[in-house]
Amino acid sequence: xxxxxxxxxxxxxxxxxxxxxxxxxxxxxxxxxxxxxxxxxxxxxxxxxxxxxxxxxxxxxxxxxxxxxxxxxxxxxxxxxxxxxxxxxxxxxxxxxxxxxxxxxxxxxxxxxxxxxxxxxxxxxxxxxxxxxxxxxxxxxxxxxxxxxxxxxxxxxxxxxxxxxxxxxxxxxxxxxxxxxxxxxxxxxxxxxxxxxxxxxxxxxxxxxxxxxxxxxxx
Amino acid sequence: xxxxxxxxxxxxxxxxxxxxxxxxxxxxxxxxxxxxxxxxxxxxxxxxxxxxxxxxxxxxxxxxxxxxxxxxxxxxxxxxxxxxxxxxxxxxxxxxxxxxxxxxxxxxxxxxxxxxxxxxxxxxxxxxxxxxxxxxxxxxxxxxxxxxxxxxxxxxxxxxxxxxxxxxxxxxxxxxxxxxxxxxxxxxxxxxxxxxxxxxxxxxxx
Numbered sequence: 001x002x003x004x005x006x007x008x009x010x011x012x013x014x015x016x017x018x019x020x021x022x023x024x025x026x027x028x029x030x031x032x033x034x035x036x037x038x039x040x041x042x043x044x045x046x047x048x049x050x051x052x053x054x055x056x057x058x059x060x061x062x063x064x065x066x067x068x069x070x071x072x073x074x075x076x077x078x079x080x081x082x083x084x085x086x087x088x089x090x091x092x093x094x095x096x097x098x099x100x101x102x103x104x105x106x107x108x109x110x111x112x113x114x115x116x117x118x119x120x121x122x123x124x125x126x127x128x129x130x131x132x133x134x135x136x137x138x139x140x141x142x143x144x145x146x147x148x149x150x151x152x153x154x155x156x157x158x159x160x161x162x163x164x165x166x167x168x169x170x171x172x173x174x175x176x177x178x179x180x181x182x183x184x185x186x187x188x189x190x191x192x193x194x195x196x197x198x199x200x201x202x203x204x205x206x207x208x209x210x211x212x213x214x215x216x217x218x219x
Numbered sequence: 220x221x222x223x224x225x226x227x228x229x230x231x232x233x234x235x236x237x238x239x240x241x242x243x244x245x246x247x248x249x250x251x252x253x254x255x256x257x258x259x260x261x262x263x264x265x266x267x268x269x270x271x272x273x274x275x276x277x278x279x280x281x282x283x284x285x286x287x288x289x290x291x292x293x294x295x296x297x298x299x300x301x302x303x304x305x306x307x308x309x310x311x312x313x314x315x316x317x318x319x320x321x322x323x324x325x326x327x328x329x330x331x332x333x334x335x336x337x338x339x340x341x342x343x344x345x346x347x348x349x350x351x352x353x354x355x356x357x358x359x360x361x362x363x364x365x366x367x368x369x370x371x372x373x374x375x376x377x378x379x380x381x382x383x384x385x386x387x388x389x390x391x392x393x394x395x396x397x398x399x400x401x402x403x404x405x406x407x408x409x410x411x412x413x414x415x416x417x418x419x420x421x422x423x424x425x
Contacts, residue, residue: 008328008379009356013349016364018411022342024266029240034265034340035258036244038307043252048383052330068331068346073240086246094242096249109256116264119306119336122383150381152328154355166311166384186382197356205358205375210382 001053002144004060008154009197030069037072042107042115045083049176053148054078124183126168130213132187136162137219140189140211148176151215155207159219160191163208171212185213270339273304274387275408277337278419279401281314282392291389292316299337308335309385313378315415316389321374324362324415325386326354332380334387338413345414355379365416388415395421 025031041051054075056063063071080086084101107115132138142157143149150172169186190208193201233241247253277299281288291298295312299305305312312334315323327333328351333341344350353361358375362368369375378386390412396404406425411417 005329007348007351008354010348010352013347013352016344016347016350016353016361016416018344018365018416019342024270024340026343027237029237031262031266032240032244032258035261036240036247036253038261039253039257040247042257055330064348068343070236073236073243077243085250085252090246091243094245096246100250103252106252106254107257108254109260112257112260112264115307116261117306119308119310121310123311150329152379152381154328155379166382169311169382172382186384188384190376200356202357202359202375204371205377207355207358207377207379209379210384212382 001056001146001148002153003056004058004063005056006153008152033069033073033076037076038116039107040076040080040085042105043085043103044105045085045103046079047170047175047181048120049148049170049172050178051075051079052172053176054082056148122170123167124170124181126183126185130165130168130185130187132162132165132185132213132216132218134162134164138162138187138189138211138216139219140215141217145173147173149173151211152209154196155191155209155211158191158195160189160195160208162187163190164188166210169212171214173212173214187211187213187216189216265335265340269336271337271408271410271413272405273302273339274334274337274410274413275405276302276401277304277314277387278389278408278413279405281389282396282404283401288316288389295387304336306336308333309337311382311384312337313384313386314389315376315378315386317391317415319373319391321376322362322369322415323376323378323386323388324354324358325378325380325388326351327380328352328355329379329381332383332385334385337387338410342410362416365411367416367418388413390419393419393421399424 055071139159140156166186168183171182171184174182188208189211190206193205194203281291291314295314299312331346355377358377407419407423409417412419
């Protein structure tokens with residue numbers, strides 16, 4: 001989806017302003033949002049890509065004027081309602097109703113360390129050989145889907161070189177739409193600055209993206 | 220807030236966002252969707268247990284142990300696991316070694332992907348539009364925003380974290396650190412030097 005989240009190459013945001021000695025959290029509520037986000041995700045009702053889509057489909061003006069934890073909170077509200085865990089009325093009033101959806105699982109305090117340490121690996125067994133190999137010239141496809149994708153706009157229709165075959169990884173574009181999990185070969189593809197940005201590109205820089213196989217065609 | 224008159228008793232001092240989060244947490248707990256002990260354990264993990272000191276240990280080990288550096292280059296996930304690191308938000312780790320010819324910079328233009336198990340949670344600037352917009356089109360200018368000037372003949376390689384692969388930069392070991400212990404070396408490896416917006420500085424040694 002071509003929304004405000006797809007920021008690569010946009011302008012007028014001004015310089016990057018780092019905060020000296022930045023704390024891990026700016027306020028207690030940020031900690032709670034992080035924790036609720038992780039624990040709610042562990043219920044297993046949505047994928048990482050579905051909640052990413054919930055964040056990036058916020059209205060652009062809201063997205064750009066929110067802090068990242070505010071974006072997380074807004075997306076969390078959306079997926080919790082969409083999956084029937086909470087109603088808009090409950091979120092508005094803070095009062096629980098009798099209606100409840102049984103989660104597949106609830107992450108227990110004593111399980112946290114193990115679950116975070118194991119993580120959720122995204123590599124899957126390949127059902128077919130990789131189409132491309134390191135050194136192959138490829139061109140990214142041009143598409144403008146309404147749904148979630150991880151091919152950024154600045155890297156569409158561009159010629160690059162496969163640097164590395166990463167593995168066969170869960171494909172976000174369909175997973176974010178609630179379709180059954182699918183996996184595709186994933187590649188590190190490197191582009192010259194001039195290929196991406198034309199005469200305004202930095203010829204002494206290159207940019208790589210991680211590109212799933214269906215994002216690529218032979219060049 | 221406009222039109223808010225202080226002619227009534229407040230029963231709390233929450234801001235609007237604090238009140239929203241508190242309401243959500245209460246709902247989630249009361250409905251049995253989250254375990255309060257899990258929330259506390261998650262916060263404790265990212266506030267006190269996991270952070271850039273972990274990544275700095277990885278870098279210091281790579282500087283002092285060429286065999287480890289080779290393993291780190293070949294399979295970042297397996298190599299950082301040797302030091303006990305890995306998991307959520309960094310299931311697939313790639314280590315990007317700086318060289319005199321090429322400097323590495325990591326970004327996530329589409330969201331906020333960051334190697335949590337080795338660097339902890341990302342700073343606000345990493346997740347914010349200025350950095351996400353500029354890093355891929357003007358990497359040299361982006362690094363200059365941090366007060367760092369790279370040699371003109373050093374190329375810059377930007378890694379956009381568009382998948383679940385997570386990148387960490389392995390900076391070059393500065394001159395003047397010969398004979399230092401791994402611990403002392405780790406003390407000069409800043410978070411920013413592992414993102415690519417900084418460089419290790421001898422004068423930062425603990």
